[in-house]
Amino acid sequence: MAQYSAQLDGVFVALADPTRRAVVRRLGRGSTSVGELAREFPMTLPSFMKHVRTLEANGLIRTVKSGRVRTCELNRDRLALVDDWLAEQRRTWEERTDRLEQFVTDPEEDRQ
Amino acid sequence: MAQYSAQLDGVFVALADPTRRAVVRRLGRGSTSVGELAREFPMTLPSFMKHVRTLEANGLIRTVKSGRVRTCELNRDRLALVDDWLAEQRRTWEERTDRLEQFVTDPEEDRQ
């Protein structure tokens, strides 16, 4: 649960940057090289590479170097962490809503 | 679309901190005061207040001050932005998968 939180941290941090979200989006349409990706963004290659590393370090993408070209691929599974977290939130609300409904229906059961 | 991205930025940034995610989670179980919330976290009140302000500034919570107590309430709608973004990603993958399937089925149609 603690390391689960650390992973979530990483995923949210990675997605908090518009450049990195755009990369994730782009890779959703198919894998491509760092250079190809970088061309779409108004920054130098070293700067862009930091984003790639961040995405990889947090598991959102995988990269492989073949020759002088590094190819990036989306790791869809990782986004499921966000999905799971959201689902957990919704579960919490629903439980609460259920309890509130129960309170309305049968107030004696749920008084603080 | 640009300001949409700025909003997403804010939401992801807000959720990238474990303290703030914990607050969102806690508020999912019901509204409560800043002091009550703060008690659960190992930091000073001014530090904690920064998190509250961040969450409010990014629309994830609403707060109201009544007397000397500030009450915090979750704004569930805001989390829908994350949901929407994830859904958009999935749509992209699925389109791509469809195209790949079409390619396999009928290669002439989809050659680059």
Add this chain to the structure above:
DNA sequence: CGAATACTGTGCCATGAGGCTAAGTATTGC
């Protein structure tokens, strides 16, 4: 009214993120 409570404001600090330039390395194409 005075003390306790519940924030709020201010200023400081350390760290890290995100950008840059410049130079280096490893592959590939001619």
Add this chain to the structure above:
DNA sequence: GCAATACTTAGCCTCATGGCACAGTATTCG
């Protein structure tokens, strides 16, 4: 083999973040 390509490394800079202490304000309670 030499030049071009595609990163990669290193170092630097600035600003934002997240923490702190300390002092201040506004309510509420006795």
